[in-house]
Amino acid sequence: MTIPTAATIGHAPSDGRNLTATIVNDLGHAIVTQSYRAGAPFPTEAELCERFNASRPVLREAVKMLTAKGLLVGRKRAGTIVQPEERWNLLDPDVLRWMLQRDFSIDLLIDFTDIRLAIEPRAATLASHSATGQQRARILAAIDRMIAADRGEEDALEADIAFHIAVLEASNNRFLRQFTDLTETTLRFSIRRTNQYKGVPRASSRDHKRVADAIVEGKATLAGERMYELIHDALALLLVAGNHPLRP
Numbered sequence: 001m002t003i004p005t006a007a008t009i010g011h012a013p014s015d016g017r018n019l020t021a022t023i024v025n026d027l028g029h030a031i032v033t034q035s036y037r038a039g040a041p042f043p044t045e046a047e048l049c050e051r052f053n054a055s056r057p058v059l060r061e062a063v064k065m066l067t068a069k070g071l072l073v074g075r076k077r078a079g080t081i082v083q084p085e086e087r088w089n090l091l092d093p094d095v096l097r098w099m100l101q102r103d104f105s106i107d108l109l110i111d112f113t114d115i116r117l118a119i120e121p122r123a124a125t126l127a128s129h130s131a132t133g134q135q136r137a138r139i140l141a142a143i144d145r146m147i148a149a150d151r152g153e154e155d156a157l158e159a160d161i162a163f164h165i166a167v168l169e170a171s172n173n174r175f176l177r178q179f180t181d182l183t184e185t186t187l188r189f190s191i192r193r194t195n196q197y198k199g200v201p202r203a204s205s206r207d208h209k210r211v212a213d214a215i216v217e218g219k220a221t222l223a224g225e226r227m228y229e230l231i232h233d234a235l236a237l238l239l240v241a242g243n244h245p246l247r248p
Contacts, residue, residue, distance in 0.1 A: 023052050023062035024094070031071045031082055032098035042072060042080040069095050093181040100189045106242040109190045113235045114247075116186075119179055120167065120231055125224035127170035128215040135170035136216050142166050143212045146205035156202035161187045163208055167215065167227070190234070197237040 027048075030036055043051070049059050063080065066072045070089040074080050088095050099108060127135070145159035164187060165180050195202060207230055214223035239246055 019052065019054055020058050020062050020065070023048070023054060023059065024065050026052075027062065028066055028069065028071060028094060029098045029101065031066070032088075032095065033102050036082045038082050038084040040082055041078070042082055044079070071095070091182055093185045096182060097185050100186070106193075106238060109186070109193060110235065110238045110242060110244065112186045113190065113231065113238055116183065117228065117231045117235060119176060120164065120183075121224040121228040123168045123171035123173070123176050124211055124215055124227035125220045126173055126176070127167050128218050128220040128223040130172045131170035131215065132172075135166070135172075138166040139163065139170060139212050139215060143205065143209050146203070146208055149202055150205055157188070157191055160191055160203045160208070163212070167211070170215070190238075193241075194234045194237050197241045 036042060045056060045059055045063075048054070048063075049056060052059065054062075063072060067074065068089075069092050070087045071083055072080050073083050073087075090096060090099075096112075099105075127139070131139070142159060142163035145154045145162060146156070148154035149156035149159050161184055164183055168180050168183060169177055171177065191203060207226075211223060211226045211230060214226055236246055
C-alpha cells in the first residue's frame with residue numbers, strides 16, 4: 001500500500017502543523033477505508049517517520065489525534081492496533097468524512113438522516129423561541145440564497161447547507177450547536193443524493209422558507225413540525241432508494 005509522503009504532497013518536513021494534519025488525514029482515510037484492518041498491527045513509528053519524512057514528535061502527535069478519534073489504541077507488547085468501527089468516534093467530522101469517502105453506502109446516509117430527524121426539528125423549535133435578531137437574519141439570508149439559486153445566481157448546495165447550519169446555531173443550545181460541523185460534512189454528500197432520488201436539481205426553497213417563516217414568526221410547534229417534515233421526506237427517499245421499508 002502506498003501512502004503519500006511529505007515530499008509528494010508538497011509539505012515541507014519543518015511545517016509541523018501542516019504535516020501533522022496531513023499525516024492524520026492520510027492515515028485516518030487509510031484506516032477507515034480499510035487499507036489497515038481492524039485488530040491488525042499498525043506500522044511502527046520508525047516506518048511512518050520514514051514514509052512521511054516526519055520527526056518523531058510530529059508523528060506521535062498525529063497518532064495521538066487518531067487515537068482520540070477512536071481509530072487506534074496502544075497496547076503493551078502489541079504496539080499500536082487498529083480499532084474496529086464500533087470503537088470509532090462517529091460524531092467526529094473527520095471520521096464521518098472519511099467514511100463518506102469509502103464506497104458509497106446509502107445505509108450510512110440513512111443512519112445520519114435519522115440523527116438529523118432527532119436533532120434539527122428540536123433546533124427549529126428552540127430557534128423560534130430564543131434566536132436573536134442577527135440569528136434570524138442569517139436564517140432568512142440563507143433562504144434568500146436558496147431563492148437566488150433557483151435563478152442560477154447562487155450555489156444551491158452551499159445555500160441549503162447555510163440554512164441548516166443557521167438553524168442549529170440559532171437554537172442557542174450548546175450541545176445542538178456542536179452538530180454544525182458534522183451536519184455540514186454529511187449534507188455535502190446527502191443533499192445531492194436526495195435531490196437525485198427526488199428528480200430535482202436542487203432542494204425546494206419554498207419548503208425551507210416555510211420552516212424559516214415559522215421560526216421568524218416565533219411559532220415554535222409549527223417550526224419543529226415543518227423541519228420534521230422536511231427531513232422525514234429526505235429520509236423516505238433514502239429508504240426507498242435503499243430498498244428499506246419506510247419508518248414512522
